Amino acid sequence: MTVHPFDDAVALQWQSDGATGHWLGHTSAPYGNFVGPFGGISAAQMLNAVLLHPQRLGDPVSLTVNFCAAVANGEFFIHARPARTNRSTQHWLIEMMQAGEAVLTATAVTAIRRPTLGLHECAMPAVPPPEETPVKQRFAPMQWLKRYEMRFVRGGFPEPLNDADAGTSQTQVWLRDVLARPLDFASLASVSDAFFPRLFLRRARFVPVGTVSMTIYFHALAEQLVQVGSGYILGQAQGQHFQNGFFDQTAQLWSQSGEMLVTTHQIVYFKE
């Protein structure tokens, strides 16, 4: 059986001779970015160090990943430890190390969750279905972009790059793995970072950027992800403020049937 490139990318080996909770992993060429790995795959690797951990309680509720330094191609170690375990919630501290230095830090909360009332306050926008939304081929050197099918309803890559202020940075896009794979918490963390930098869209120009910190709130239960399977999800992203070398982004992911899967936020460095 062929291993899906995502499963290969997030695979971690428990180091029995390491201190408590060290995992060995490796960067993945198929999820490479312009420089170093795609941030989403790094987030998925950090989450997977919790998901695979024998002491884990429950499923992910929140994940914050801080991008401290460029992850170098090759091996890395992840140290994940439960800082606090309660009756139904658990708090994690996670670090990815290369050459003895932190390249990523993260915190996560997992919880045993039960179905409750559901109140939507950010409903899925009315958009044409994926079948009526064309895939636009666009040359880009980033390998990770080839892992996702993207059908932009609005706010695709800006053309031409004329440095005009578009007034909005909102994107709506249907997303799924090019190579079908059932959605799970790790792949949901990865696709939460699949929006190109909002400044590119708002100003129709490329500038050096890098996500500094990303937070993901998981709203769906594991069984809801099973229902999504390898189907499309709708992503929506928009910047709120761009100033003093940083901008933020707020985003949502829904299943095609309109269930909220994730709300996510990030703050991104940019250089003029």
Place this chain on the structure above:
Amino acid sequence: MTVHPFDDAVALQWQSDGATGHWLGHTSAPYGNFVGPFGGISAAQMLNAVLLHPQRLGDPVSLTVNFCAAVANGEFFIHARPARTNRSTQHWLIEMMQAGEAVLTATAVTAIRRPTLGLHECAMPAVPPPEETPVKQRFAPMQWLKRYEMRFVRGGFPEPLNDADAGTSQTQVWLRDVLARPLDFASLASVSDAFFPRLFLRRARFVPVGTVSMTIYFHALAEQLVQVGSGYILGQAQGQHFQNGFFDQTAQLWSQSGEMLVTTHQIVYFKE
């Protein structure tokens, strides 16, 4: 000179005999919540362990605080260490300990920031000025509420508590310290948590709730905070999704002159 209760609440003593970077602090009765301390003051204490740290580089860009367990009244220790220091950014790991156990964990990013282009995409809503927005007195046992003047433009405390679905959980409120104090990064972190739980408003009922994780993105430079001084700031908060025992909240804080100070998010546990 009398010490402002906020300054007393966030005061930390460096423990020269502690391991690297241990601070001693204490909970503050004036910022007490229904049980334990107000989450905002805990966030401010965690941030202050970075702000006061001799190795700090730059000003806050982001802060994520995870509420692991109830903070008991009395002393606590905060351990803050720079996990990575780059040329212009720095990544922090922070833990608050009581009785040898983590009660809060946090990560923060600080950076040397420079003014750049500013693009608003979430402008301050058009609302009446604070002078035309009455303060509504309401009995509540929480001490921290007495520290903030709140003038609700919309979405104040629901009355009656009739469990009706309001359809929206949006609040717009003018905020300032009752006892005047110039705004700084620590007090900005605190006031970022000054919104009562969105579920109370959406459903006009009280249920047990607790913030699990909160993230703050700081958009303003220190000199912009100086400009705000002890003036009013406008806060806006809204839930996006309530389900499976948790809901999220997204919020913004502007200066009265319309400058974006903070965008902030949190995920909150609730029990039906």
